[in-house]
Amino acid sequence: MKIAIVCYPTFGGSGVVATELGIALAKLNHEVHFITYKQPVRLNLLSPNIHFHEVTIQEYPLFHYQPYELALSSKLLGTIKKYNIDLLHVHYAIPHAYAGYMAKKMLEEEGIHIPMVTTLHGTDITLVGNHPFYKPAVTFSINNSDVVTSVSESLKEDTLRLFDITKKIKVVPNFIDSTTQKTSFTDCQRELMATENERIVTHISNFRPVKRINDVVSIFYNVQKEMPAKLLMVGDGPERLGAEQLCRKLGIKDKVIFLGNSDEIDKILCFSDLFLLPSERESFGLAALEAMVNKVPVISSNTGGIPEVNVQGFSGYLSDVGNVEEMSQNAIRILRDDVVLEKFKENAFNQALKFDINEIVPVYISLYESILEEV
C-alpha cells in the first residue's frame, strides 16, 4: 500500500506513534509518505520506502495567523496525486483531519477517491478540540473521516461524551517496539547520573500544566528524605521554570537534573528505577509505556487511559490526581527494597509486552485493507 501520514513532528506522543507506525509499515514493504512541517524527531529516513514532504508556509504580513491548514491540504493534494497514494492516515484531529477532509474534497473534483483514517490522541479531544472555538470543525472532521480510531477506551468514551459523533470509533492502543527498545543496553551509563547507592527517579514530558510537574518534584522531595536518590527531568515546556524554582525552594536543586528535550530516552530509561506520571489527564500515557518496556515501574495518576496501561500493584501504582502523599508512599514502597524493585521492573516489562508493535501494527494494516476493499 502507499500510505500518507500526517502528524506533529515534535516530541509529543502522537508524533512518536505516527512515526513508529510509518517506520513499521515501511519495513513491511509499504510505501510511506510523511507530510508535515518538519522532519519528525524519531524519523530515520534511511529506507527506500520512507519519504518526507515538508509543508512550508510563506509568511505574509497581512496575515496575523499564517494559514497552515491551507498549505497542508494543498501539499496533501499534490503529494497524493504525484505518488498515487492509496490512503491517508492523520494523527491528532486538529487541524489534520480538517485539512485532510479538504484535500479529499479537492481530489474528488478530479475523480480521485482517497480514504482518510483519523486517529484521536487525547488533547485534540479533551483539552483543545472541546473548546467552543474549535468544536464544530472538529466534530465535522471526525464525522467525515472514513475510519476513526482512538488510542484508548477512555478516550473513545470522552469523545462520545464531549462531541456529537455519528461515526463508529475503533480503539487501537498505542504500541512499543519491545525488540528495539533498549532494555538490554550494554552501554547503560548509570554512573553518569548517580552514585551506586542512589535510586534514579525519572519524569519525561512536554512540561505543560496538564502534566502536574510540581507534583513530580513534591513526590521526589518525599522520596529523597527516605533514601539517596536523584530525579531526572526530561523534556521542556512552560512549567519547567516553576519546577526549577520549587527545587531550589525545597533545597533539592543538587539532586534534580533537568536534561531538556532528548531523542535518546531509552538511554535515560535504561538506568531509571522509577517513572513518575502524575498527570491531570492522559488519554494513554505513552511515556509510561516507554518506561515500562525499559523495565521501569510507574507511579501515576489513575486518570483517563492510564489504568489501561499501568496496572495497580503490578507494574506500579495509581492514585487520584493530586494525591502526592499516596504517590510518595507507593514510590518509597517500590524503591526501598531491592527484591521488590526487581519484581516491579520485571512486571513492568511484561505488562509493556501487551502493547508490542507486532500485536498492534497488524490491526492498523487490516483496517487499511478493509477500507481499500470498500473503495
Ligand code: GMT
Ligand atoms: O501529552 C501531550 O500533551 C501530547 C499529546 C500528543 O500530541 O502526543 O499526547 C497525547 O497523545 C499521546 C499519544 O497517543 C498519549 O500517550 C498522551 O496520553 C496524550 N496526552 C494527553 O492526553 C494529555
